[in-house]
Amino acid sequence: MAAVQGPIVIKQLAPAIGAIIEGVDLAKPMDQETQDQITEALLTYKVIFFQKQDMTPQQHRDFAKRFGELHIHPFYPNVDDAPEIIILDTHAKNIPDNDNWHTDVTCIKTPPMGSILMARMLPPCGGDTSWSCNITAYNALSAPLQKLLDGLTAFHDFRKSFPVERYGNEEKWAEAVKNTPPTVHPVVRVHPVTGKKGLFVNSGFTTRIVELTKGESDLLLEYLFAHSGRPEFTVRWRWSVGDVAFWDNRLTQHYALADYMPHRRIMNRATVLGDVPKGPLS
């Protein structure tokens, strides 16, 4: 059954992050007021969930396009006549994917502002996804550590999440590496809309803090990666087919649990490009 179009109802899920949005059918044409309410909810709750949705990949793309230009992933398989929609199908490679804390595609100069993920096929149980709030994680650090981090930058490298041995096709991989050289972002990001500060390092892509020695960088990153995933900064979503999660990728991370093998799980994702991350000093 398709979702009903009506007044929006918001149900907060956890103190740090996450809310369910009721009363919107994402497949239907949307007025500006509804879109603005969705944007507002995204900024407030960082990840928002829509249930019982019935979108084709084309409608998924069209909804996502309302929020900005879409990213076409160099690697993931995509829908034939909607290349902006990537297909995450664990069965295709028979290995789990995205089962680490990460922020999407921070290895490019303009990492996504948001990702919109829809569940298409699910295992009988398991396969939940968690999101964490990098603003709450930053606020929980001591003032001296916040001050140190405010002035640092870090490398983000495509190869950390996409090593050649995992994604095969050496030629295509070399081309993607050439087109995606490591990029440097501030370790603390100022959210371009809310002005809030949050950690902007993630275990998916961040390899090295530029201004520190390798030993210092390794230890500090290890601490920050572990800190960011603390349960009190998170929300965990148990999927049903037709659920859609829309997250503000600018100051969040997420983790797709791979606890359901050998069952199949298929998700579709649209990825909305963002701006160049700015730090407190940049």
Ligand SMILES: O=C(O)CCC(=O)C(=O)O
């Ligand atoms: O499959 C999931 O639940 C999330 C996968 C993921 O990391 C993503 O779509 O960006």
Ligand SMILES: [Fe+2]
């Ligand atoms: Fe992801």
